[in-house]
Amino acid sequence: MLKVEGLQSGYGASQVLFDVTLEVADGEVVTLLGRNGMGKTTTVKTLMGLIATRGGAARFAGVAISGLAPERVARLGVGLVPEGRQVFATLTVRENLVATAGNRLGRAGPWDLARVYALFPRLGERAGQMAATLSGGEQQMLAVGRALMTNPRLLILDEATEGLAPTIRTEIWQVIAGLKAQGQSILLIDKNLGVLKRLADRHYIVEKGRTVWVGTGADMDRDAEAVAGYVGV
Numbered sequence: 001m002l003k004v005e006g007l008q009s010g011y012g013a014s015q016v017l018f019d020v021t022l023e024v025a026d027g028e029v030v031t032l033l034g035r036n037g038m039g040k041t042t043t044v045k046t047l048m049g050l051i052a053t054r055g056g057a058a059r060f061a062g063v064a065i066s067g068l069a070p071e072r073v074a075r076l077g078v079g080l081v082p083e084g085r086q087v088f089a090t091l092t093v094r095e096n097l098v099a100t101a102g103n104r105l106g107r108a109g110p111w112d113l114a115r116v117y118a119l120f121p122r123l124g125e126r127a128g129q130m131a132a133t134l135s136g137g138e139q140q141m142l143a144v145g146r147a148l149m150t151n152p153r154l155l156i157l158d159e160a161t162e163g164l165a166p167t168i169r170t171e172i173w174q175v176i177a178g179l180k181a182q183g184q185s186i187l188l189i190d191k192n193l194g195v196l197k198r199l200a201d202r203h204y205i206v207e208k209g210r211t212v213w214v215g216t217g218a219d220m221d222r223d224a225e226a227v228a229g230y231v232g233v
């Protein structure tokens, strides 16, 4: 579904990605790991077309996405839950969800308001509330709901549990596990290795803009020392 090979990009004069390679197959949950500043968010921004690709290739659902505008990438079926949530602060919960709603032909069981509210009952209870007045956890739920409303073939979550209270974090993990059980393809960036190891099919570690390690959770246990060195735990 997503195939990234030797991706390069950066900001102005500073190159940040040198050789990022990863793959997400249909129905897989895959992680992108690495210490702070190693290029995870930059990888996501490059894939979404938010910053320019300088080398390598990325294909999504058979289409070359390098160089495409963000809305084209989104329309192909990539739904992003960005770092820092970035909900529309002055819109209500309902307006945030409706703003991105999209119906992709050929997709079974499309997401709608009722389904998002069933997934996150707190959002239903606060449908008319301004997003700015939600708690951090509720804003995160809204960001996930908003991405689901686009009916993404691939859902990308960038640090979705960052800075959340443990109970909310658990709730988000349960939702992600539920989405996986429904066959949703997911690319996850997060720091909670323990949860990720159980949840994901495969892990990629980036170090200074290069994919340096790939493997399953079991591979991770076998290679624990190298992995700990890369992810800094």
Ligand SMILES: Nc1ncnc2c1ncn2[C@@H]1O[C@H](COP(=O)(O)OP(=O)(O)OP(=O)(O)O)[C@@H](O)[C@H]1O
Residues within 6 Å of the ligand: 011, 014, 016, 034, 035, 036, 037, 038, 039, 040, 041, 042, 043
């Ligand atoms: N807008 C920007 N302009 C210039 N440099 C940037 C910009 N955004 C990020 N960088 C730099 O790019 C490098 C990679 O950052 P990136 O945000 O991709 O890291 P990350 O792996 O996602 O880490 P984190 O976990 O801290 O979010 C860092 O050195 C960072 O300082």
